[in-house]
Amino acid sequence: MNFTLSKEQEMVRKMVREFTLREVAGIAAEIDETERFPKENVEKMGRYGMMGMIVPKVYGGAEADEVAYAITVEELSRACGTTGVICSAHTSLACWPILKYGTEEQKQKFLIPLAKGEKIGAFGLTEPNAGTDAAGQQTTAVAEGEEWVLNGTKIFITNGGEADTYVIFAMTDKSKGVKGISAFIVEKGTPGFSIGKKEKKMGIRGSATTELIFENCRIPKENLLGQAGKGFGIAMGTLDGGRIGIAAQALGIAQGALDETIKYIQQREQFGRPIGKFQALQFEIADMETRVNAARWLVYNAAWRKSKGLSYGKEAAMAKLFASETAMYVTTKAVQLHGGYGYTQDYPVERMMRDAKITEIYEGTSEVQRMVISAATIK
């Protein structure tokens, strides 16, 4: 048993923290207010290797490990949930499936620019009628000569419109149900592929969440990712890992709200002394701190198992379930302890509470996580 991070992981934390304090924290409120995608920071994150964390060097990545990746998303999210999810969706949902299931040609063509941060990735699974029940895919892909022809609509796609490279799921053989789903790589700008409505959201407002529309969108045959009919497995495998990213995002949001609260209660005075001197508030901090730490070890454990090649589906689900619920708990408490100020945009905890909510919903709701966990537990 060893709970210490490696020197590399510690240094990655130090580096991302410094980056976050200088580049990310200052614009977090603005991109939330104006719903602006922080392109300039994403470019810098690419330059510093944060967009290719888990990708081997030969494919342009930083070849870090999963724990360092979780730490990166955590530290970014500590100041800005939006920036955290941009990194997470790009890394877990686009880089990873191409790395895992892609052909050498696909890796050369698509993965390298993604890992270098020259291009941004996204993942299209959810449809208006296929959310938690992802098997109900209505988007279709039909083979025609040397091409696949895609038709259908995806919704709630993180990095939609901003991304260049999309991993898209579609039914290639309806008669086979989930075994008829296949995965494809679709590039922005392909004729027949357009970006639909951009959602106006409660939180993570700087992150682009859009519809993707495919109307007779023709892509080359070689853009099939993995084997035909294996798409559902690819989607589920990808989401297992994605949950670690979202769990890390939730952890970061919780830690950020806790940091803000500790700072606030030491400054804010009522009844002639800092409110942090009151035991009732001190105990709240104790509960918040305890939950954040518990979440952290669940997240790092899942990430560690993944990097060691051990099974991690259940652990990732537990990490996401607990970390996202912790993020909601801690941010709600944080707003409460800030009193009236906490409800205003003068303090970041209001934004953090709005950002936290989505972590209980996307990449598998808390209910889905409980399904995954119980199924793996009650055998």
Place this chain on the structure above:
Amino acid sequence: MKIIVCVKQVPDTNEVKIDPVKGTLIREGVPSILNPDDKNALEEALALKDKNPEVHVTVVTMGPPQADEMLRECLAMGADEAILLSDRAFAGADTWATSNTLAAAVRKIGHYDIIFAGRQAIDGDTAQVGPQLAERLGIPQVTYVQQFEIQGEDILVQRALEDGYELIKVKAPVLLTAIKELNHPRYMSVGGIYDAFREKEVKVWTLADLDVQKQEVGLDASPTQVKRSFTPEPKGKGIMLKGSTKEMVEQLVGSLKQKHVI
């Protein structure tokens, strides 16, 4: 082109607090960092390397074994090579002895074109090691460098003055000390961090590795010694004004006027 960058690991003096009761320094939790001006020095060297991959950047520091971490950070930013001068004999050195040790290391490194150093370290704030190293190596120096460029054979730098700057032309080899106006240091990169541990090494040189005598380094070779150190005493407590804002400012203004301060 070969560049040597002299760096130092320092306590982040911004984080140092004084125990209000005992008047002593609170050291716990004060992080050790790469000295800020030295980071600018390293950045300038790395910027040259960005433009020309032939540029080779060696960072050198004198310090305890823990300075390894800071050197890894320099490697993670992009330096090619790191050397740690570490020996019990080097300890307690003033700037005279420090520059002597560094000079011996630079001579062992051999060929170089430019030595970059930070103007000063935030723990000592002396700004002496750079010029003294240049003197020992017999090369020219330009301190307080706020802009740098290479034009053919010449190096053109702006040297900051209190009320402007001098434009100075000099030829390699030269020692330049950087101030924060020189550039914006880059961050480490994730890949750089892993390379720093997996592929690059921090060479450790002890006294035995350098062509310098024991009596020429460390505390014993230092002409200056600290006779005494103490925490500065705050001035006696003044008056805390009371009342409404209007009352307070009136008391203040009245008192200053009566005491002929204004």
Place this chain on the structure above:
Amino acid sequence: MAIIVLEDKCIGCKLCLKACPFDAIDMVEKKAVINDKCVACGACIDACKFDAILREEGEGSEKDLSAYKNVWVFVEQRENKIMPVAIELLGEGKRLAKEIGVELCAVVLGENISDLAKECIAYGADKVYLAQHSLLKNFTTDGYTKVISEMIQAEKPEIVLLGATHIGRDLAPRIAARVDTGLTADCTKLEIDPEDKKLLQTRPAFGGNIMATIVCTKHRPQMATVRPGVMDKAVADGKRSGKIIDVAVNLDKEDIRTQVIKTVKADKAVVALEEAEVIVAGGRGLGKAEGFQLIQQLADRLGGVVGASRATVDAGWISHDHQVGQTGKTVKPRIYVACGISGAIQHMAGMQGADVIIAINKNPDAPIFSIADYGIVGDLYEVIPALIDALDRVDDIVKAMKEVAATTQL
């Protein structure tokens, strides 16, 4: 000169650990052990109640120091005008020379600067070494180092003082290395040890968190740079007489390896913080860059200039030349108004020499109040406008105060 721990006397009480400013003591098996970070400052010796820590005197070769006499001040001139710090140094140097019983000598380098020699004498120099040469017109490290080092080697001064300006801090270390002596940077206090007449050089270290008194025992001259604005200026006395010595300058063009192509004055008005009588300084409590407009208004009203804490400079609210403190400027105004400055130790290190310190801060526990002569707890955005208003009514206020005082006496 190393610090040693007598193991049999050490009881492992850790008092020395707490006293050490450099984290240089470890506890090993309940005994104090000095580690590599030790600079032999002796803080632990004072802290130890059991006489278990000693300073071990090194042997080292003894130099004959008796030949070294007189106090030298490097009188820095730019464009043939003496820098203010040089006048401060002449004042301080005079005091030191008197205490030791030697002469104060000024060293001036330049071209066509004979008039400056007379000024130096008026400011207290007994002797002026005047080195004039076309190659010395403007400062160059190589030229100045060569000339001054050769003078030091020939004349053997006991003490050499330079201003800690961008020129002094470039030149002094180079000279010290060449003449093989110690140098103490940025001194804020100079004293003569009454016992052995050695120069005690006190300077802030560790970001101003501690003060260290430095000695240079076995090398001469004892060299120091002195922070501008710290020492009292010498008062000119035109009737004084002194000796002017023309120094034969031995300098070739090839000796100077840097070429000053041009000198450019900054466009912006120079903030002469060190010279200012009144400074109104803003800190993090301003909350935003625009807050400095209010600070400027108060400064204008008081006839002063604007200062700033490091936090505001780091935040980009104001340029670095306004920064007061350890990493900025040391100031000694008559009035220092600290607005929204909590009083980080490195800030206080730069301004606690002010005659009157007025602190305005929301937080009654802000450390700045511990050194303030007048403290106002309140929102600076309310207090400053009220203060400007009160300044406009100052005569009425004083009158009213006197009336109140008279009534209470009745």
